Amino acid sequence: MKTRLHVDWTRCDGHGSCAELLPRLLDVDDFGFPVSRSGERDPVVPARDDDAARHAVRNCPLMALRLYDAAS
Amino acid sequence: MSTPTIRTTTRRLLDAPDHRGSLPRLGLAQLLEAVTASGLTGRGGAGFPTAIKVRSVAAGARKPVVVGNGMEGEPLSHKDAVLLTRSPHLVLDGLETLARAMHAKRAILALGPEIDPAAALIAAHGRKVEVVQLEGGFIAGQETALVNQLDGRPALPRDPFTRVTESGVGGRPTLVLNAETLAQVALVARNGASWFRSAGTADDPGTSLFTVTGAVSRPGVVEADRGSALRDVLAAAQPLHPTAVLVGGYHGAWVPESSLDVRLTRSDLAPFNASVGAGVLHVLDDSTCPLGFAAEVVDYLAQESARQCGPCLNGLPHLAKNLHRLAAGVRDPQLPIEIARMSAQITGRGACAHPDGSARFVASTLDVFRDHVSAHLAGWCPSRIRRVS
Numbered sequence: 001m002k003t004r005l006h007v008d009w010t011r012c013d014g015h016g017s018c019a020e021l022l023p024r025l026l027d028v029d030d031f032g033f034p035v036s037r038s039g040e041r042d043p044v045v046p047a048r049d050d051d052a053a054r055h056a057v058r059n060c061p062l063m064a065l066r067l068y069d070a071a072s
Numbered sequence: 073m074s075t076p077t078i079r080t081t082t083r084r085l086l087d088a089p090d091h092r093g094s095l096p097r098l099g100l101a102q103l104l105e106a107v108t109a110s111g112l113t114g115r116g117g118a119g120f121p122t123a124i125k126v127r128s129v130a131a132g133a134r135k136p137v138v139v140g141n142g143m144e145g146e147p148l149s150h151k152d153a154v155l156l157t158r159s160p161h162l163v164l165d166g167l168e169t170l171a172r173a174m175h176a177k178r179a180i181l182a183l184g185p186e187i188d189p190a191a192a193l194i195a196a197h198g199r200k201v202e203v204v205q206l207e208g209g210f211i212a213g214q215e216t217a218l219v220n221q222l223d224g225r226p227a228l229p230r231d232p233f234t235r236v237t238e239s240g241v242g243g244r245p246t247l248v249l250n251a252e253t254l255a256q257v258a259l260v261a262r263n264g265a266s267w268f269r270s271a272g273t274a275d276d277p278g279t280s281l282f283t284v285t286g287a288v289s290r291p292g293v294v295e296a297d298r299g300s301a302l303r304d305v306l307a308a309a310q311p312l313h314p315t316a317v318l319v320g321g322y323h324g325a326w327v328p329e330s331s332l333d334v335r336l337t338r339s340d341l342a343p344f345n346a347s348v349g350a351g352v353l354h355v356l357d358d359s360t361c362p363l364g365f366a367a368e369v370v371d372y373l374a375q376e377s378a379r380q381c382g383p384c385l386n387g388l389p390h391l392a393k394n395l396h397r398l399a400a401g402v403r404d405p406q407l408p409i410e411i412a413r414m415s416a417q418i419t420g421r422g423a424c425a426h427p428d429g430s431a432r433f434v435a436s437t438l439d440v441f442r443d444h445v446s447a448h449l450a451g452w453c454p455s456r457i458r459r460v461s
Contacts, residue, residue, distance in 0.1 A: 008231040009381035013382070030414075041421075
């Protein structure tokens, strides 16, 4: 089981706090919106980033992030 | 709509006699067995196996909703308009067969504003099917946007995290199938899987409707076997000095004239990053600048964005602006690099297929017409050199 990070793009407004909290996982594009560094649509969250990912989900001002368990 | 049809020897869908009296009543297990064995895939664009979609919706706890998608938001596509005018009973047969087998709560045929509803309304008489005409637009047929509109919300895509197969119309598991896919389901239910597989290839069986547009003498809708050579499907429409064919519409990709013998299958089209999609084949002739054409298309795609997701909202106008500069002959060698970078940046981000499809079209344009791009950067346009003969 892996934990993945999902962005609801219809909510995201590019505040950028997620990319600051998860620099190993996310970059920002030219317009300040998050970009998955691995290129995966919903990037895998490694265990060492688990706390930071939960922090990012709680701190997104638009509640655009969620974590979920995936089989692969 | 008065899109003509082009008669070919393959005529399963367009001249189908009205067999309604003999519509077989299949249980879910029987219907699923037939659809699975047929190998039918969706004809609306994504090409997903129909049986898998039906099975996942049928597995839901609540009675499902079955929706026929006749939105046809792609401006180059007219095949659903033609099908729903010529053979609406086939589409409704498919919808009704599925709805009965799945014990559906509702069966809805959703038509876009470009579709003349008259024939479908007559064919729906006496059936437990709702026919509704909805607001259109390029993305209105994306299944989450369609579900939103059917529930009285704006026709905008939603976050796909919760699939409509789990929670769609009215919160019920929802099966959304393209109008042509439903017609194919009706034919499978009536004639069986082995009849269905007698056309097409083993990997990609059956027939499909194609809309042939652009530089052709006789534009229109053609039915052809799956896996036909692109050249053969185009032949009936009589292409005029083709230089490339846009396969799959504005979210599609180009096949150059040198490769027109390619077969229209997933594997043969993969090297071009193309897929049959909803069957749009748009022919570009050698006196139309492909970069100018692409810039106009991306303008349109930018305008059709739902403006919900940052990558699409910001990325598409940026792509359009730089494509226009390239088409206009601005000699900046960074332009194609910047366009390619932005195409890659928006891919895989956004709630619906719009950014990915738009980026695919742009990347294919730069790749297939790379000599044309080089010519523009050198200050001339090959499309403006007149033919001698």
